[in-house]
Amino acid sequence: MPAMDNDSYDSYIKLEKKINRKMKRMANSYRVVAIVDKGLDLHLDRVQFQRMMVNDWLDSNGYAIKDEIAHVAKKHILIEAKVDDLEEKIFRIVQEWNKKKKLLTVLNENLHELNKFMNEENIEN
Numbered sequence: 001m002p003a004m005d006n007d008s009y010d011s012y013i014k015l016e017k018k019i020n021r022k023m024k025r026m027a028n029s030y031r032v033v034a035i036v037d038k039g040l041d042l043h044l045d046r047v048q049f050q051r052m053m054v055n056d057w058l059d060s061n062g063y064a065i066k067d068e069i070a071h072v073a074k075k076h077i078l079i080e081a082k083v084d085d086l087e088e089k090i091f092r093i094v095q096e097w098n099k100k101k102k103l104l105t106v107l108n109e110n111l112h113e114l115n116k117f118m119n120e121e122n123i124e125n
Contacts, residue, residue, distance in 0.1 A: 026032055055065050064072070 058065050
């Protein structure tokens with residue numbers, strides 16, 4: 001790309017500003033706003049009609065509509081959170097169980113040794 005001299009650059013900037021001012025005036029005119037408003041209203045009417053038709057078709061064929069799917073998804077998320085909570089509780093219970101099982105094993109060994117000691121004492125007496 002050839003280098004621009006200052007005059008060309010200034011001319012380009014002025015032209016760009018002039019075009020931007022014209023576009024702002026045109027976009028802010030009542031006529032353009034009214035046309036865009038009417039176009040958006042027609043578009044929204046068509047979208048609402050299409051949604052109604054799709055929902056009616058889904059309902060008549062026994063398929064779930066968006067609201068029902070969203071409801072099921074929310075339920076799924078809640079249930080998944082409950083399952084995670086239960087898994088965490090089960091994990092803690094199993095850890096506690098294993099600790100107590102080890103303690104019982106140690107206690108059983110100590111009782112066994114005590115019993116052996118008591119038997120030896122009884123034999124000596």
